[in-house]
Amino acid sequence: MSLLPDVDRILLGPGPSMTAPRVMRAMASPTLSHLDPLFIRLLDDIRARLGRVFRAAEGSFAFAVSGTGTSGMETVVANLVQPGTQAVVVVSGYFGDRLAQMCERYGATVTRLDVEWGRACDPDALRRLLATVKADVVGIVHAETSTGVLNPIEALAAVAREHGALVLVDAVTSLGGHPLDVGAWGIDACYSCTQKCLGAPSGLAPVVFGPRALEKRVKCRSFYLDLHLLEDYWLRRKYHHTMSSVLVYALDEALAIIEEEGLEARWTRHERNHHLFLEGLHACHLGVLPPEGERLWTLNAVRVPQAIDEALVRKQLLEEFNIEIGAGLGPLAGQIWRVGLMGASSSPRLVVLLLGALERALASQKRTLHA
Ligand SMILES: Cc1ncc(COP(=O)(O)O)c(C=O)c1O
Numbered sequence: 609m610s611l612l613p614d615v616d617r618i619l620l621g622p623g624p625s626m627t628a629p630r631v632m633r634a635m636a637s638p639t640l641s642h643l644d645p646l647f648i649r650l651l652d653d654i655r656a657r658l659g660r661v662f663r664a665a666e667g668s669f670a671f672a673v674s675g676t677g678t679s680g681m682e683t684v685v686a687n688l689v690q691p692g693t694q695a696v697v698v699v700s701g702y703f704g705d706r707l708a709q710m711c712e713r714y715g716a717t718v719t720r721l722d723v724e725w726g727r728a729c730d731p732d733a734l735r736r737l738l739a740t741v742k743a744d745v746v747g748i749v750h751a752e753t754s755t756g757v758l759n760p761i762e763a764l765a766a767v768a769r770e771h772g773a774l775v776l777v778d779a780v781t782s783l784g785g786h787p788l789d790v791g792a793w794g795i796d797a798c799y800s801c802t803q804k805c806l807g808a809p810s811g812l813a814p815v816v817f818g819p820r821a822l823e824k825r826v827k828c829r830s831f832y833l834d835l836h837l838l839e840d841y842w843l844r845r846k847y848h849h850t851m852s853s854v855l856v857y858a859l860d861e862a863l864a865i866i867e868e869e870g871l872e873a874r875w876t877r878h879e880r881n882h883h884l885f886l887e888g889l890h891a892c893h894l895g896v897l898p899p900e901g902e903r904l905w906t907l908n909a910v911r912v913p914q915a916i917d918e919a920l921v922r923k924q925l926l927e928e929f930n931i932e933i934g935a936g937l938g939p940l941a942g943q944i945w946r947v948g949l950m951g952a953s954s955s956p957r958l959v960v961l962l963l964g965a966l967e968r969a970l971a972s973q974k975r976t977l978h979a
Contacts, residue, residue, distance in 0.1 A: 620962055621934035622753050622907055622946045623781070624803035624810050625953040631808050634861035635854045642851045650860050651842060657863035661784060661871060662798060662816045665791035670816040671842045672859060673833065674851055677780040680799030680813030681710055684776050687817070687835040688745055688797060690826040691715030696743040696773070698729045698764065702754035702937045703778060707747045714829070725939055726755050726909070728902040731763040743773040750788065751781035754937040756909030756946070757898045758786065762793045769794045774821055780804060783814065784866055785878040785906040785950055796821040802855070805878070805906055807951030808862040811855040878905040881954045885947065888963035892970065897944055908947040909940070918942055921969045929965040
């Protein structure tokens, strides 16, 4: 008996998102070894394409770490934080907290700038904190997947830079879906993942180190994530680890699709489908957690109405309609659904499908309540 799935799940949760058919086909290409000249050509292509998707500054090093988004986070932290580093981390949700924990594990003295879950960080709050606390690095999550909030990275990065700190940014739920300009915004190191707005399966973490970060790197305690060793592999073709050819094919094809669509056109598509979804929610008397102006286009934190069993709705969507949406995390468990409209999952067809299914799931619970 095969346990392989024989269904095409409609993935509208916080990730992974749907994988485009072209990317699926790319993964059926023959296996290459990690040092094959054809493979090296693909790695060079990925470096160039990632540099453009991140909009990295001249002299940056953009590449992909073998691992999920968390490995991107750990690569940035492991190479820029060491015992004695003073780190300020904006914590406006679950992933800001993970970043703070990561910095602590690598020996930093961490000052958290706690922000109410569901709200964006005010750059003035960071300015006030940095007037009293020294920071070698400032860590910020651009798109907080746990709350559906977009942090104003450009303004926050400018404040951090005014105080001489390196700026580390989590773009796991924004790269390829929201405007992000690593070079122009003065971001020193940034990481993402393949399974959200880029539209490939999970397993690689695109990362970029800008010139200042490359210069200020610390002695890395991790072998697997050591930037010097990764540069040896990506730039000087020295064996470090056996990179997955399947995932490399997928990422290269996903990046080619992005360039064909156009990065800005892709951001606009994400914006449009978010608004289409909001309109539909409004018609069903549903709303989202973050206030206007602080909302992600890629991840919608939908408030669960009173007296509705939120887990039952998710179960019904999955079993009857083959649609996956996500639950709330941490203090927001039970209070929100997380609806991802990312990459190939950001389409009017899927928005309309989800709205119809959601309406039916809610109606069936209300009928049971009134029976
Ligand atoms: C903002 C953010 N950072 C980091 C991660 C960790 O990524 P992964 O689960 O791919 O390791 C996630 C995952 O959803 C995320 O949303």
